[in-house]
Amino acid sequence: MNSKNETTVLFDALGPKGRRNANIAAIASAVVILGVLGWVAYVLYGEGFFESSRWVNPLDALVVETTWIPAIVNTLVAFALGSLVALVLGVFIGFGRISRFLPTRAASTVYVQFFRSLPLVLLIWVSFTIDGHFGFTTDTLGWSGEARRLTFLVLGLGIYNAAILAEILRAGVNALPPGQAMAGQAIGLRHGQVQRLIVLPQVLRNMLPAVLAQLVILLKDTSLGYVITYPELLHSANIIGRDYSNSFLQALIIAALIYFAMAYALSKVVVFAERRMRKKTAAPKAAAQLESVVAGGTAGTVV
């Protein structure tokens, strides 16, 4: 929609010659793109990429039942628990950053700055490695290996994304018109009550698109469970690929497509939430401010 507006202003409306040129450009680019795709397909065909057995074998009913479905479930479990930890921790730290109590503010700021600059894969792997260096291990709790791996994957995902969600929430608090908090104080609410009853609900609703966009990234990041051999989707695809070594590439592509479907569905929810929010938000200025925050948030938090 935006690019259309832009073209109508930036370009003159095309005349007959311009339209002809545009059509020629469209056809030429279509030929180039189809040519490249066709050449790739031809090369892949020559290597037997499209042989049906290579696609059917890793999708055997038994494999689907014993590996693909548990893998998807494991990925979704890690995603759900990870986002729960990240959201709860993120709310506390986000509000800690604007606390009136200096030590809380300082600690939250250090937390955010620290964990935002470390790679998630390092966090997951370090927390998995230092287990047992605190005098007790999760082994003594009688946990299975898989539960242990899940715990550390969720911890890593939660700790890292909490730092980013905290920043998103803080931006949301700053974007909220100050009159809201003032009105709360005017009717005699204490500071904590203002934050809990007035600021937090509005911020959560306003920042929903940005938060959901970050959760899409968290979903993709569950694939990092690979480094601690948590049996999530990518890890399982690797195992299947090793069993059917002719279908290694195919198994990875199937996994990528499943990730794509899940992330794409979730990002559609983001678009839906954005549209709903724009309808519900009365103040257009706040919405516009928010949009820039959302754009910055989604662009700035790629992992």
Place this chain on the structure above:
Amino acid sequence: MFDNFDLMIEALGAGMWTTVWVTLTSYAIALVIGMVLVVMHVSPAFPARWAANAYTQLFRNVPLLAVLFIMYFGLPKVGIVADNWVWALLGLGMYTGAFVGETMRSGINSIPLGQSEAARSLGLTFGQSLSSVILPQSVRAVIPPLGSLLIALVKNSALVLAIGVPELTARSRRLIEDTQSRFDLWGVIICVTVGYLLIAFVLSYLVRIAEKRTAFVR
């Protein structure tokens, strides 16, 4: 705690250097890909727009690790073989390129319509209004988010350890799993953390300088 300190610093320093140059090289690739995507996005030829859109959606919704695996472990199965360095740079670059493209596009869209209307009504041609009115403003709008993409790329570059590129995380992992256990776990963890914080601080300092250099004088 810091047993064999010199050995550790030597190994981690090499890893840090790898992280930095992998990051910067793949960022250069990402910038080129992003620019191509922007041109395709605003071009009047619709197949080009569709292709750019498909590319962006694909790389935004598939995990980077899956991309790297498909390239390094998958493609040799169809006869496409290259070094892990090549795939690391290409994978990081292509993945980040999709995000760079989106950022640049939103930079162009963030310039109020009135600006291009004003330029057009002054009688500037499309090329003139783009080069002397729209682009100078959008470049400034785009530098901060491009900077945060660079910082994110530092963190993403740790993923290339999965295809055997010895960057900072991979090196620290090797130190801890050292068979003669010459290195203390906590010492390595502290050093690798400091390494990443250093890279992040230096880069964000440079980004801030770039922001200031290009800022409007209002």
